[in-house]
Amino acid sequence: MGFFWSSTPNPNTTTNNNIKNDIPHPMNMSGLTPPPGCPMHKADDTTTIDDKLNPLTNMPELSIQKQPGQTIDLPTERTSSTIPRGDSPDAGVWEYPSPQQMFNAMVRKGKGDVPEDAVESMVNIHNFLNEGAWEEIKEWEKPYTEETGKQPRLLKFTGRPDAISPRARMYNYLSYIFPEKFGSELPFDRHDWTVLRNNGGDDWKQVRYVIDYYSGEDDPFGLPSFFLDVRPGLDNLDNAIQRFNHWRNEMKPTWDKAMGKETKTNDDDDDEY
Structure with a gap:
C-alpha cells in the first residue's frame, strides 16, 4: 500500500519507510478523505453527565450495537495492538476499536454520512497509523531502552484535533517561503500520548509525545498517503x-x-x- 510515516511532514519528500500490502485496499472508501480529527478520541459537546469517560483515553465506552437504519453488519471484534499498556506487564496491550464502535463514534460526533462499507478500511488505516506512531516513539526511546532493558509503555492518550501544535504552525508558515521543502497543509489530526519511560527498576517517568497526522499526495498508483510527525513535547x-x-x-x-x-x-x- 502507499501508506507510510516519516518525521518530516512534507508530501513532496520521498521516504524509505514506504510500506506496501499491509492493509486492505482503501479505494472502496469512495474518495473519502481523512476526517478532521479521529472520532474515537475526544468527547464532543453532546456528552452528558451520564457518559462515563475513560481517563486514559478521554472517551466514553462505545457501544457495539448497530445504528438505526444501518444496512451492513460491521465486525464487533476488537484487534489487539502491539503497544504495551500501563506500567505493569500484567496490563497487557491496548486494543483498537472494532469497526462497529468506530462507526458508532462517527455517528455520535455527527459524521453519520460516512459510507458504511468504508468503515473497515478506515479502522485499518487508523490502526496502521497508530502502529507507525508507536514504532517512531520506540526509536526515540531506544537509548533509554538499551540502558534499562525495558521497553516503553503507553499510559494514556488524548486527541487534540483543534489544537494546532507550534511546530505544525511553523511548518505551515515556512511553506510559503520554501514551498519545495515544506507542505502547506495543516495536520488533519493531533494526538498527545503519555509514554512511560523506565528509569531503572520500578521507576517510570511520564513523557508526553506529540503526534501530528498529515495527508500526503497520492502515490504513483493513485493511493493516498499519510505522514506522521512524532516527537517529545517541549515540556x-x-x-x-x-x-x-x-x-x-x-x-x-x-x-x-x-x-x-x-x-x-x-x-x-x-x-x-
Whole structure:
C-alpha cells in the first residue's frame, strides 16, 4: 500500500519507510478523505453527565450495537495492538476499536454520512497509523531502552484535533517561503500520548509525545498517503535536549558530506583485510 510515516511532514519528500500490502485496499472508501480529527478520541459537546469517560483515553465506552437504519453488519471484534499498556506487564496491550464502535463514534460526533462499507478500511488505516506512531516513539526511546532493558509503555492518550501544535504552525508558515521543502497543509489530526519511560527498576517517568497526522499526495498508483510527525513535547529541559540530540544525529551525515568528510562503508572495511 502507499501508506507510510516519516518525521518530516512534507508530501513532496520521498521516504524509505514506504510500506506496501499491509492493509486492505482503501479505494472502496469512495474518495473519502481523512476526517478532521479521529472520532474515537475526544468527547464532543453532546456528552452528558451520564457518559462515563475513560481517563486514559478521554472517551466514553462505545457501544457495539448497530445504528438505526444501518444496512451492513460491521465486525464487533476488537484487534489487539502491539503497544504495551500501563506500567505493569500484567496490563497487557491496548486494543483498537472494532469497526462497529468506530462507526458508532462517527455517528455520535455527527459524521453519520460516512459510507458504511468504508468503515473497515478506515479502522485499518487508523490502526496502521497508530502502529507507525508507536514504532517512531520506540526509536526515540531506544537509548533509554538499551540502558534499562525495558521497553516503553503507553499510559494514556488524548486527541487534540483543534489544537494546532507550534511546530505544525511553523511548518505551515515556512511553506510559503520554501514551498519545495515544506507542505502547506495543516495536520488533519493531533494526538498527545503519555509514554512511560523506565528509569531503572520500578521507576517510570511520564513523557508526553506529540503526534501530528498529515495527508500526503497520492502515490504513483493513485493511493493516498499519510505522514506522521512524532516527537517529545517541549515540556522540560530533558525533552528539549533529547530533541536536539535526535536532530543532530539525523543531520550529521548531511553535515559531514557538506564538510567533505567521507563516510566509511562496509566495502572500505573489507579492503583493509
